[in-house]
Amino acid sequence: MKVRVLGILSVIAVLIVVTVSSVILTSAARELTQDVQINRVSALNRFAQLANDASADGDTTQLQREMDRYTELYGEGILIRLQQQTLASGGLSEQRRDVQDALARASLNLSDTTIGTVRPFESGTEVISRSFGTASQVLGEAVLEVNLDAARAKLRERWVVVGLAALVMGAVLLLVAARLTGWVLRPVHRLSEAVHQLETTGKTSKLPEAGPPELRELSRSFSAMANTVSESMESQRQLIADTSHQLRNPVGALRLRIDLLQLELQNSPAKAAAAGVVDELERVEEMLDGVLKLATAEHRAVAGAAAAQSSEHRRQSVIDPFPVLQGEVERAGPAARLAGSTITLEDHSGPALELRCDPEELAQMVGELLANAIKYSPGGHIAVAAEATRDGLAIEVSDDGPGLYADQRLASTSRFWRAPQHSGIPGNGLGLTIVERLAEANGGKLVLRERVPHGLIGRLEFGGGANG
Known part of the structure; x- marks a missing residue:
């Protein structure tokens, strides 16, 4: 934006400099032309009177002597045609076309004392003429050759001076334009960065009040709005976390009371009803656990984005992800066997893999993906693999279950989203959302792909901080 604005101001500055320079040079040319014309017309009138x-x-002796002296001083020819003879000095010939035209006009008692505007890079001379005599009779014509070389040389000198002044003026205007552009646009750039930071992290630093008054007021208004938005978002996150945490106590107490109540129940229908209540309580507890995990993951995602925005990256240790994957595979083994599924961890034959990521959060992400695969592909095969990529490192958890359609994969990371075909399977719809937020917190992303011929691939891609 600065380049575009500065470009426009530069064009305007150049136009101003060119316009001012043109006016000055045109005025100088007219001034020099007028000086020469006044001087030469005066000389022509003098010679007309002498003639x-x-x-x-x-007696023309004195007239010829004056003509020769003038030519010697100024290097300009004079031609005077009398009724009896023609006098000339400086080699001015009556045979020249311009002289003939001047004599013809003067013979008609038409004076021609106008000189064309001086041009700095032209050459040649001009002639002016007038008649002399009585009011009723023309006795002769006088023609004066005007040499404009001296005036052209002066005009060229002024061109050089004006050109240098124009360069200095242009440089000053460009410098002023650059400073003015920076003064105006610097707050705009800060505001743009603050908007991006607020969008990414939910927080932003206070904007300095600089620039024009309108932009200073805009910076103050944005800072106040950003603080309100940040406080509101933080308050919402804290409310969710606190509510989820506080609900665990009454839910736990309710579960204890139901357990005690089950000991007192004697008939089967009552026991079945109590078991249904326990199942619902377990679902509520699972939902609360998911909400707490999601609140923590979103807080981590915001904190990670804020650290990236301020170039203060979290000092995570560089880890080998393979032991983490191995631990999660072993932990998910009993649940997989219970569901009739198998889990394999593919060996990595290349150089040792390295990943800059929080090991506990990596374990949580892989654990959620494994739990999802076990839940939705019972009796299937689940594969876990890690591989080096061109940009970093990727971890895949794939299954051969029914998978998800393309539009469902896009919606699957939304909070509490459940696929219609899986509505009968217990779950809270928060697992993939948690994985996505934790991946963002560690500089990665979650990509869901279709597995051929059927199934789902959950791929964690990390760039920059991983290598193989």
Whole structure:
């Protein structure tokens, strides 16, 4: 944005400099032309008067002497045509076309004393003319050659001066434009970064009040709004965590009372009803556990994004993920056998893998993916693998169960989302959401893919901090 704004201001600055320079140079050319014209017309009038006197006296000696002296001083020719003879100095010939035209106009008593505007890089001379005599009779014509080289040289000198001044003025305007652009856009850039930071992390630092008054007011308003939003989001997260935690006590007490009540029940229908209540309590406890895990994962995701935004990355140790995967596979073994499934951990034959990630959170992510695979692919085969990628490292948990459709895979990380075909299977719809948030907290992402010919692949991709 700064480049675009500075480019526009630069074009405007160049136009201003060019316009001002053109006006100054045009004025200088007109001034020099006017000076030359006034001077030469005065000289032409003097020679016309001398020629008129010489015509009356019949003696042209003094006139010729004055003409030769003028030519010697100024290097310009003069031609005077009397009724009896023609006088010339400086080699000005009556045969020249421009001189003939000037004499013809003067013979008609038409004075031509106008000089064209001086141009710095032109060459050649011009002629001016006038007649002399009485009011009723033209006695002769006077033609003066005007050499504009001196005026052109002065104009070129002014061009150099104006050009240098234009360069200095342009540089000053560009510098002012750059400073002005930075002064105006710096708060805009800070505001853009703060919006991105608020969107990513839910928090942002206070914006400095700088720039034009409107932007300073905007920065103050945004800082106040960001603080309100951050406090609201933090309050919501804390409310969820506190509520989930506080509900565990009454749920636990209720479960204890039902357990005591079951000891007093004698008939089968009552015992079956109590067992149904216990199942619902277990579901509530599972839901509370999931909400607490999700609140922790989202807090970690926000904290990880904030650390990345401020370049203060969490100092996680570089770990070998294979022992973590092995531990989770062993931990999930009993549940898999109970469901009739098998789990295998594929060996990695290459160099030792390294991953910058919290080992406990990695174990939680892999554990959730394994629990999902066991739950939704009973009697199937589950494979766990880790591999080095071009950008880092990836961990896959795949199963050969029914899998999910493409639109369902996109929606599966939403809170409490359950696939319609799996509605009869117990669950709270938070597992993949927790995995996604924890992956984000550790600089990775969760990618769900279809397994051919059927099944689901949960892939944790980590970049930058992993290598093989």
